Amino acid sequence: xxxxxxxxxxxxxxxxxxxxxxxxxxxxxxxxxxxxxxxxxxxxxxxxxxxxxxxxxxxxxxxxxxxxxxxxxxxxxxxxxxxxxxxxxxxxxxxxxxxxxxxxxxxxxxxx
Amino acid sequence: xxxxxxxxxxxxxxxxxxxxxxxxxxxxxxxxxxxxxxxxxxxxxxxxxxxxxxxxxxxxxxxxxxxxxxxxxxxxxxxxxxxxxxxxxxxxxxxxxxxxxxxxxxxxxx
Numbered sequence: 001x002x003x004x005x006x007x008x009x010x011x012x013x014x015x016x017x018x019x020x021x022x023x024x025x026x027x028x029x030x031x032x033x034x035x036x037x038x039x040x041x042x043x044x045x046x047x048x049x050x051x052x053x054x055x056x057x058x059x060x061x062x063x064x065x066x067x068x069x070x071x072x073x074x075x076x077x078x079x080x081x082x083x084x085x086x087x088x089x090x091x092x093x094x095x096x097x098x099x100x101x102x103x104x105x106x107x108x109x110x111x112x
Numbered sequence: 113x114x115x116x117x118x119x120x121x122x123x124x125x126x127x128x129x130x131x132x133x134x135x136x137x138x139x140x141x142x143x144x145x146x147x148x149x150x151x152x153x154x155x156x157x158x159x160x161x162x163x164x165x166x167x168x169x170x171x172x173x174x175x176x177x178x179x180x181x182x183x184x185x186x187x188x189x190x191x192x193x194x195x196x197x198x199x200x201x202x203x204x205x206x207x208x209x210x211x212x213x214x215x216x217x218x219x220x221x222x
């Protein structure tokens with residue numbers, strides 16, 4: 001199993017550009033989430049999904065969209081990048097809520 | 113929503129000493145409490161977890177305790193080693209969402 005795969009690993013965007021961060025898992029996990037990690041602020045939940053076709057907002061959803069058309073994939077879209085979105089983004093998945101999350105390796109995004 | 117507070121933000125101990133990290137949560141419906149270790153430049157990795165029907169759980173040198181009445185839980189690391197140096201995150205989960213604390217940077221001095 002590859003686990004949770006995130007692409008790209010690094011990305012530099014200009015303000016106003018859009019892009020999609022990819023996340024795929026091959027463990028047949030129903031639960032998937034996107035987090036952003038900023039220094040001193042831990043991991044903040046952006047969006048999450050409990051299964052294909054079902055998504056919901058987390059703590060900091062503004063400026064991001066998600067969709068879950070398949071169990072395996074959970075892409076995160078930045079609609080119009082802003083410098084405040086400079087961060088490390090982690091995708092995570094879990095079989096069930098009480099089994100904890102497996103994290104991807106992260107995407108380091110810089111918006112200039 | 114849930115609010116998870118974690119203390120201390122940094123912790124420095126001598127090799128062989130014990131380390132304790134504490135977290136509090138606000139939502140009494142939270143029922144699952146995992147702990148993650150993140151080494152520099154790496155992804156967070158689950159090291160231990162506890163469910164709300166259990167008061168304490170131990171795995172070799174690490175243990176977690178939970179006090180549901182007071183809404184706090186703690187991570188205990190005994191006989192610390194330099195390889196324990198990392199950032200540790202607590203989290204609280206209620207059904208579908210995981211909320212993380214702000215992290216504790218543990219430095220184990222040889």
